[in-house]
Amino acid sequence: MAEKAREYPELRFQGFSGAWEKRKLGDVSDIQGGGTPDSKNQAYWSGDINWFTPTEVSNQGYLSESRRKITKEGLLKSSATLMPPGTVLMTSRAGVGDMGILTQAAATNQGFQSMIPHKEMPSYLLYSMQFFISRMANKLASGSTFMEISGKQLAKIEVMIPGDSQERELLCNFFKNLDDMITVNQRKLNELKKLKKAYLQKMFPKNGVSIPELRFAGFTTPWEKRKLSDISEKVTQKNTNNSFSEVFTNSAERGIISQLDFFDKDIANQKNISGYFIVKNDDFVYNPRISNLAPVGPIKRNKLGRNGVMSPLYYIFRTHSISPSFLEYYFEGTQWHYFMYLNGDTGPRADRFAIKDSVFSTMPIFITSSSEQIQIGSFFKSLDELITVNQRKLDKLKELKKGYLQKMFI
The missing domain is CATH 3.90.220.20 (DNA methylase specificity domains)
Incomplete structure (x- = not known):
């Protein structure tokens, strides 16, 4: 006998008990593709309209500024569409399923199928379901040169969502706070790595020089x-x-x-x-x-x-x-x-x-002298230990999020 499909997640907030609703993505959002203005026409480029490409989206939450921008004329003369803040971008070619949320109006190239959520579907809830949506999208994707999913295929993907708007809001806030913690820790880890890279450049002599730019007090002799x-x-x-x-x-x-x-x-x-x-x-x-x-x-x-x-x-x-x-x-x-x-x-x-x-x-x-060598080695060892601690903390947060996604969604 086939096992009955679950109607609610394994883990949910206290006070909610009703069954979740099965909805198609096309019923809770408008699916929108993208396009690229003619690259040879300079009048279409270097404008003030954000225009994203798939390499700028990697499940990083909010998307604010794109590397390249197009003009209003470039938007009108291509299949690109201006999408409102809150639109959930999803890569639809090659690496299918990476997502991000627009914080301001923007367009994309043709490597996306983006979801403009309806009023009852919070953007962050849709983004939080990335694990399930991308898994289904990859199953549906096809192509001989590269994998791709169409807007029609994406619209047919079924997801389970809470019927109660309050539960939807609580889920949004929970995963947003978790993502914010991940972002803060990722930023801190990146800064530590940049700091180490800078010290490696300054604490060893540059080519043609016998004294480093930065050294510990008490050491003055050339290397x-x-x-x-x-x-x-x-x-x-x-x-x-x-x-x-x-x-x-x-x-x-x-x-x-x-x-x-x-x-x-x-x-x-x-x-x-x-x-x-x-x-x-x-x-x-x-x-x-x-x-x-x-x-x-x-x-x-x-x-x-x-x-x-x-x-x-x-x-x-x-x-x-x-x-x-x-x-x-x-x-x-x-x-x-x-x-x-x-x-x-x-x-x-x-x-x-x-x-x-x-x-x-x-x-x-x-x-340099053995005593300065030891100090330099100890300094970088301590910095590496700090990087390792922060990397482990970040990894634990990502694993925690993964576990909650599996338990708090169907």
Whole structure:
């Protein structure tokens, strides 16, 4: 016997007990597409009408200012439509289902199917249902080149909403407050990351300079230039007897991490890791794979507290006569990128940076006294711990919201 569909959510505010109503999105909102004025006609652009594109919408709540604006003539001469404040924008091509709420009148390009809520449907309630709407929209989306959902398809999607306007309002306020907390914490985390980036630029000498712009009180002597080979040795010890079975990888975002944790499976052939190099705790690893986060490839320190092995494709080096923590943050900065650009290139593979080991080992490293190294390392470690605490808080808030969405909607 088929299970009867729920008529009300698992969790709701006290005092409400009636069944929720099934409504089609087309019955509670007007669905509106977008359009793009002729890009060659300058009279259509640089006006005062906001004109959003899908890359500007990522479930971030309220949308105020677009990157590009169109003129009134551009609006009239295209299929773009001026939509009122409170309209819920939803991306309808490629990445289907990202949403945002307009705070002022605006238009969009054709990558949207937007919902102008009727009077009985609060904008934020519609936005809060993004998880359910986007899931259904993706099921209905079709296309050979990219996934897309039409306005007619979106209008037919059925949602369950409270029949009582007071319950609708309470739900709106609850999720708005939760989203506001997420936004505040995201903003704080972003500011901490920007602060760290600024300190990395100011607390290590710039190219051609031997004194950093910012340093701790009591330190005045110039930093000294050393070659990487003066403070480290290239690791060439192979896992000959298969003494170690855990394979590490070097991620630009997550650092040295177990390959199993990064890929959710072992990529390396366990039978062939005897030719891999042994990586010990505090060893440094250069990964030639380039990305937006690491334009010349990342150099990361093994802080896992255990040994493992890595592919010979990596350049692994073991340091001496220098604080590992200091050097770790030196490589988080960008000053060393200048040497890489001068002495290497992207090579035959566009995703890899090519530089000879013999050249890489001559990289200049500016170092200071051990006491200043320790202070710099401790400073950035404390900043990283603060970033981690705030990241965890943000992640918990997002998980909390996800849990409430599943329990407070049908």
